[in-house]
Amino acid sequence: MSATRVDVLPHLKTARFDRALSYRLPDGMRVQTGDIVRVPLGPRTVFAYVVGEPKPAADDASLREIAERVDGPRAFDADGLALARWIADAYLCSLREALGAVVLAAAIPRTVDRFVPRGDPPEIARFKHVPERLVRLLWNDFRDGVGPDVLLRHPEARRAGDRATLLRALDALVRAGVLDRRRTVAQARVGTATVRILRTGAAPIRGKKAEALVAHVAASGELRRSDALLAGFSDAVIRRVVLAGALVEEQRDIRRERHARVALPPYQPTDEQREAIARLAGAIDARTFSQLLLHGVTGSGKTFVYLHAIARVLARGGRAIVLVPEIALTPQTAARFEAAFGDRVAVLHSALSDRERFDAWQAAARGEIDVVVGARSAVFAPLGDVRLIVVDEAHESSYRQDSTPRYDAVAVARERMRRANGVVVLGSATPALEDYARAKAGRFPLVRLVHRATAQPLPAVRVVDMGAEFGSGNRRVFSTALAEAIADRIARSEKTVLFINRRGSARFVLCRACGEVPECPRCSTSLTVHRSENLLRCHWCDFQRAIPEVCASCGAGPVREFGAGTQRVADEVERLFPDAVVVRMDSDTTTRVGDHARLLERFADEGDVLVGTQMVAKGLDFPQVTLVGAVAADLDLHVADFRAAERTFALLTQVCGRSGRARAGEAIVQTYAPEHPAIVYASKHDYDGFAAVELRERRALHWPPFTKLAMLGAIGRSRRAVETAIARWAAPLRGVDGFEVLGPAPYPVARVNDEWRYRIAVRTKALERLRAAIRADVLPLADAVEGVRLTVTIE
Ligand SMILES: Nc1ncnc2c1ncn2[C@@H]1O[C@H](COP(=O)(O)OP(=O)(O)OP(=O)(O)O)[C@@H](O)[C@H]1O
Numbered sequence: 001m002s003a004t005r006v007d008v009l010p011h012l013k014t015a016r017f018d019r020a021l022s023y024r025l026p027d028g029m030r031v032q033t034g035d036i037v038r039v040p041l042g043p044r045t046v047f048a049y050v051v052g053e054p055k056p057a058a059d060d061a062s063l064r065e066i067a068e069r070v071d072g073p074r075a076f077d078a079d080g081l082a083l084a085r086w087i088a089d090a091y092l093c094s095l096r097e098a099l100g101a102v103v104l105a106a107a108i109p110r111t112v113d114r115f116v117p118r119g120d121p122p123e124i125a126r127f128k129h130v131p132e133r134l135v136r137l138l139w140n141d142f143r144d145g146v147g148p149d150v151l152l153r154h155p156e157a158r159r160a161g162d163r164a165t166l167l168r169a170l171d172a173l174v175r176a177g178v179l180d181r182r183r184t185v186a187q188a189r190v191g192t193a194t195v196r197i198l199r200t201g202a203a204p205i206r207g208k209k210a211e212a213l214v215a216h217v218a219a220s221g222e223l224r225r226s227d228a229l230l231a232g233f234s235d236a237v238i239r240r241v242v243l244a245g246a247l248v249e250e251q252r253d254i255r256r257e258r259h260a261r262v263a264l265p266p267y268q269p270t271d272e273q274r275e276a277i278a279r280l281a282g283a284i285d286a287r288t289f290s291q292l293l294l295h296g297v298t299g300s301g302k303t304f305v306y307l308h309a310i311a312r313v314l315a316r317g318g319r320a321i322v323l324v325p326e327i328a329l330t331p332q333t334a335a336r337f338e339a340a341f342g343d344r345v346a347v348l349h350s351a352l353s354d355r356e357r358f359d360a361w362q363a364a365a366r367g368e369i370d371v372v373v374g375a376r377s378a379v380f381a382p383l384g385d386v387r388l389i390v391v392d393e394a395h396e397s398s399y400r401q402d403s404t405p406r407y408d409a410v411a412v413a414r415e416r417m418r419r420a421n422g423v424v425v426l427g428s429a430t431p432a433l434e435d436y437a438r439a440k441a442g443r444f445p446l447v448r449l450v451h452r453a454t455a456q457p458l459p460a461v462r463v464v465d466m467g468a469e470f471g472s473g474n475r476r477v478f479s480t481a482l483a484e485a486i487a488d489r490i491a492r493s494e495k496t497v498l499f500i501n502r503r504g505s506a507r508f509v510l511c512r513a514c515g516e517v518p519e520c521p522r523c524s525t526s527l528t529v530h531r532s533e534n535l536l537r538c539h540w541c542d543f544q545r546a547i548p549e550v551c552a553s554c555g556a557g558p559v560r561e562f563g564a565g566t567q568r569v570a571d572e573v574e575r576l577f578p579d580a581v582v583v584r585m586d587s588d589t590t591t592r593v594g595d596h597a598r599l600l601e602r603f604a605d606e607g608d609v610l611v612g613t614q615m616v617a618k619g620l621d622f623p624q625v626t627l628v629g630a631v632a633a634d635l636d637l638h639v640a641d642f643r644a645a646e647r648t649f650a651l652l653t654q655v656c657g658r659s660g661r662a663r664a665g666e667a668i669v670q671t672y673a674p675e676h677p678a679i680v681y682a683s684k685h686d687y688d689g690f691a692a693v694e695l696r697e698r699r700a701l702h703w704p705p706f707t708k709l710a711m712l713g714a715i716g717r718s719r720r721a722v723e724t725a726i727a728r729w730a731a732p733l734r735g736v737d738g739f740e741v742l743g744p745a746p747y748p749v750a751r752v753n754d755e756w757r758y759r760i761a762v763r764t765k766a767l768e769r770l771r772a773a774i775r776a777d778v779l780p781l782a783d784a785v786e787g788v789r790l791t792v793t794i795e
């Protein structure tokens with residue numbers, strides 16, 4: 001007798017259970033990789049992913065049968081599974097955790113309970129612990145049944161008792177046979193890809209926001225609801241206007257024409273762009289794996305090069321993925337791809353609901369989409385025949401996920417194209433030094449755009465020594481030079497961008513009498529001042545309290561504020577230039593979807609000065625900006641991280657690059673470290689110069705790219721337990737030939753949210769051997785420790 005065997009991975013909460021199990025496929029059932037099934041496991045039935053195609057096998061009486069195949073689209077395809085396996089291997093996590101990155105939450109079915117009353121309400125006296133309110137609620141309001149979520153949140157139920165009481169009562173009713181508990185599988189539905197469209201309606205509407213929304217929709221004929229959100233209109237406003245009938249909302253299937261026209265921007269490529277486009281075309285046509293580093297200065301028109309490369313892939317019948325650091329931050333970039341590829345592109349931005357995202361995902365799997373643009377996770381988009389992955393701003397740290405699975409989307413892109421014989425393009429004005437060093441060493445081609453695409457040169461940069469400024473009596477946020485330059489721009493109706501990589505108004509307060517600095521009770525860090533809310537806030541856990549009038553420790557007063565943040569800078573501009581329109585953009589002013597776009601639009605329309613954190617450093621392309629000021633350029637230069645200088649250089653280069661894109665502009669960099677290479681070379685737009693100095697230093701100090709690096713972290717509530725654990729986990733790696741263990745040491749912020757954090761770094765030239773050692777000797781130790789988590793980060 002022969003049977004058909006299927007390997008499945010049970011979908012259990014305990015990540016430690018990570019073995020694929022074999023089951024027998026019942027006659028007549030068909031499954032494929034990525035399908036979701038239910039299988040018996042011990043006494044239970046659980047969900048499981050199919051992780052391999054069915055294969056014939058000798059009959060084995062011990063094989064249990066798959067109970068059912070859950071209807072719905074597969075959660076992943078063979079490519080997705082292969083990438084997950086690669087991630088599990090490369091980043092030392094379980095396959096189940098790796099699949100967590102590949103599979104959309106909406107694809108995972110759940111069982112849901114439904115409580116359905118039977119017949120008439122029971123005699124309440126029969127039950128000791130069943131509140132009468134609950135019985136009344138069930139039998140009056142929920143005759144057709146209710147899920148526990150809805151029921152437990154119902155105000156009437158909450159009045160009847162707390163969660164535990166209610167659950168116990170429900171149990172009692174079920175046991176007595178008066179209430180049915182029906183368990184059903186809530187599965188992911190196959191949806192046609194739909195969008196919600198807004199059109200203008202007949203009814204009039206009043207109100208500034210509502211009128212603006214109607215005008216916005218009218219201007220474009222019709223508008224996707226998600227685009228309206230992205231444009232800064234709130235959900236509430238949209239709903240109100242639709243309800244009033246001033247707009248009509250309808251759901252529409254996206255019928256995609258696979259061969260819809262491609263509309264590239266009308267301008268001619270520059271000579272450099274033409275050369276770059278030809279290099280990419282050659283790589284694409286070769287149909288073998290390759291990667292290219294596109295190093296183009298700010299404003300050199302990298303996007304235009306990407307568009308041409310994608311058009312070529314589409315013309316040859318292939319597909320492409322574009323990764324961007326964060327869609328909300330780059331509305332301009334996403335819009336350029338939509339303008340070029342129309343319905344053939346799906347932009348997976350944060351304004352989509354889970355449902356819409358899932359629909360787009362499925363449309364991609366059905367072959368109805370040719371280009372996916374999105375953040376990190378778009379690298380897993382289930383598109384067939386992907387021949388090109390573009391990574392825009394490839395040096396950005398947001399491509400690395402900092403929760404499990406701790407993967408690097410750039411590395412995943414590389415692996416995906418290696419498997420598919422495709423091309424990876426890493427675009428940046430400030431390439432990651434690792435990539436640059438490898439390209440320089442001839443490992444892959446380096447394509448350069450050294451001029452801006454428009455006629456303007458890169459802006460002249462002035463470095464202002466704030467130490468000298470302070471010495472000569474100016475203790476203000478702005479140097480004389482910067483204050484004068486801002487005044488000059490305001491007078492000429494040109495625009496200024498001011499960058500400071502801290503939010504809030506002051507970095508901390510200090511008591512002049514006793515030197516006390518208020519700290520977060522849950523984290524080992526000082527509290528940041530937010531004057532406009534009159535609060536001290538922790539930027540790690542969001543703890544907050546009022547700003548003290550007098551020192552809490554010695555009672556003297558008043559306390560003094562030190563250091564500046566975005567809010568302080570904006571206040572200072574308003575103080576100096578009361579008539580200027582100041583727009584502040586940081587994570588405090590952009591808590592909702594669409595806030596970015598709204599603030600940027602305001603700045604473009606009527607703003608004089610845009611003040612912001614690193615959010616304003618990237619991608620912005622505003623012709624009227626002719627001055628950029630980096631208010632405190634060295635703020636992050638001295639943090640304990642070997643990439644600190646590289647990051648500062650990159651941020652300064654990017655932010656200065658916002659200036660003078662359409663007419664002559666300049667940048668002013670304020671710093672206490674005017675001699676530091678990161679600042680000197682950024683002010684000269686000299687990437688190669690910086691890279692040479694920094695790489696020499698990295699080589700001398702044995703940092704990447706000259707070694708490989710793994711970080712092991714221990715996190716838990718008890719400091720003693722964390723210290724003991726990290727020492728124990730470091731032990732098997734210490735003294736091993738070829739591994740250099742640094743630490744253990746506390747993280748720069750040693751305690752966050754009441755948890756202590758210690759780490760070691762391991763440097764090696766033999767990463768594969770280090771992975772094997774961690775897997776064999778450290779992970780099992782970590783499994784045995786309660787109350788301390790291990791995190792593994794492979795650089
Ligand atoms: N060949 C061209 N002719 C005219 N304008 C162009 C050309 N190529 C690009 N541009 C324009 O130049 C500007 C800068 O292009 P883009 O934003 O793509 O630059 P970038 O290299 O991505 O810059 P950054 O790194 O600063 O984001 C855009 O406004 C774009 O429309």
Ligand SMILES: [Zn+2]
Pocket residue numbers: 520521522523538539540541542543752753
């Ligand atoms: Zn805190």
